[in-house]
Amino acid sequence: DAMVIQNPRYQVTQFGKPVTLSCSQTLNHNVMYWYQQKSSQAPKLLFHYYDKDFNNEADTPDNFQSRRPNTSFCFLDIRSPGLGDAAMYLCATSREALRQAEQYFGPGTRLTVT
Amino acid sequence: AQTVTQSQPEMSVQEAETVTLSCTYDTSESDYYLFWYKQPPSRQMILVIRQEAYKQQNATENRFSVNFQKAAKSFSLKISDSQLGDAAMYFCAYIYSGATNKLIFGTGTLLAVQP
Numbered sequence: 001d002a003m004v005i006q007n008p009r010y011q012v013t014q015f016g017k018p019v020t021l022s023c024s025q026t027l028n029h030n031v032m033y034w035y036q037q038k039s040s041q042a043p044k045l046l047f048h049y050y051d052k053d054f055n056n057e058a059d060t061p062d063n064f065q066s067r068r069p070n071t072s073f074c075f076l077d078i079r080s081p082g083l084g085d086a087a088m089y090l091c092a093t094s095r096e097a098l099r100q101a102e103q104y105f106g107p108g109t110r111l112t113v114t
Numbered sequence: 115a116q117t118v119t120q121s122q123p124e125m126s127v128q129e130a131e132t133v134t135l136s137c138t139y140d141t142s143e144s145d146y147y148l149f150w151y152k153q154p155p156s157r158q159m160i161l162v163i164r165q166e167a168y169k170q171q172n173a174t175e176n177r178f179s180v181n182f183q184k185a186a187k188s189f190s191l192k193i194s195d196s197q198l199g200d201a202a203m204y205f206c207a208y209i210y211s212g213a214t215n216k217l218i219f220g221t222g223t224l225l226a227v228q229p
Contacts, residue, residue, distance in 0.1 A: 004158065031215060042118070042205065042219035057216075090159070099147050099209045100166065103217060105159040 003027070004106035006091050012112045013081050021076040021109045023091030029104070031097050032074040034066060035090040037108070043090055049074060050097050078111075086113045116141045118208050120220035127196045128228050134181075135191045135223045137206030143167075146210040148182070148189045149217070154202040162204070165189065193225075201227045 005024045013019040023032065031050050035043040047056045049068045063085070065077040078085055088108045094101040117140045127133035139148070146167045153159040165173045165182050172180050177197075181190045193200055206220040 033215075040123075040221065042221045043217075044219075045216050048215065092159075094215060097215045099215065100164065101215065102161045102164070103215070105151075107156070107158045 004091055004093055004104050006089075006106035006109050008109060009107060010110050010112070012114060013078075014114055015083065016080045019078050019081055019111065021078075021089050021091075021111070023074045023076070023106055024072050025091075025093045025104075026072070027093055027095075027104060028071060029093035029095050030071075031094045031101075032068060033092040033094075033103065034064075034074070034076050035092065037088040037090055039087075046076070081111070081113045083113050086111055116143070116208060116210055116218050118206050118218055118220035120204075120206055120223050122223045123221070124224045124226070126226045126228060127193070127200075129196055129198060131196055132192060132194045133196055133225065135193075135204050135206075135225065137189045137191070137220055139187050139189065139206075139208050141187065141208070141210055143210040146208060148180075149207040149209075150178070150180070150189075150191045151205045151207060151219075152200075152202045153205065153222075154199075159205070163191070196227050198227050198229060201225055 007022045033048040034046045037043040046060045068074045090108045091106040092103040094103045148165045150162040151159045163175045177194045203222045205222045207217045
């Protein structure tokens with residue numbers, strides 16, 4: 001089945017140690033998103049790609065970076081994780097950058113920072 | 115600023131009964147979309163139903179329907195004939211005309227379905 005895959009599902013990293021989260025999709029969608037969801041809070045958009053065009057949210061910390069080497073893959077890099085970065089990270093895709101377009105989510109990666 | 119509020123952190127319903135989840139939003143826009151997403155435990159979030167603000171008719175998808183009150187900025191989700199598989203976190207979300215695809219989520223309502 002076409003889907004959005006996130007690896008790993010659980011990631012433990014040390015304070016200040018760079019970490020990369022991975023997302024892949026078999027839907028061939030143009031848009032890929034990264035959301036951060038902290039415990040008992042709403043998911044919050046960090047950034048998204050429309051094809052190769054990167055769109056950063058104004059309040060996303062510089063500590064968070066992203067790469068999209070091809071249509072299928074998108075990575076979230078956290079350069080120096082702090083304890084406050086512990087969260088669920090959700091990847092999502094949509095066919096087009098339209099307001100009504102359904103977003104398809106992956107299962108998420110739960111990041112723990114020790 | 116656009117905000118979405120879900121005032122019910124948790125709800126419970128008996129199997130086969132009906133439950134309504136509340137959502138209110140704040141916006142100065144006239145053209146926008148509203149969504150309900152479902153996030154089952156340890157599984158990915160999926161779209162349940164969507165509503166365009168310009169459409170007066172309430173959206174319906176099988177057992178799921180919405181009560182969209184634009185003037186009151188209210189967008190509640192009704193689940194009829196609740197099933198055990200409906201147990202999940204439900205998020206109300208909003209996209210406005212100034213943002214091409216930025217979903218603004220509420221904090222969610224955790225729905226338990228009792229057998």
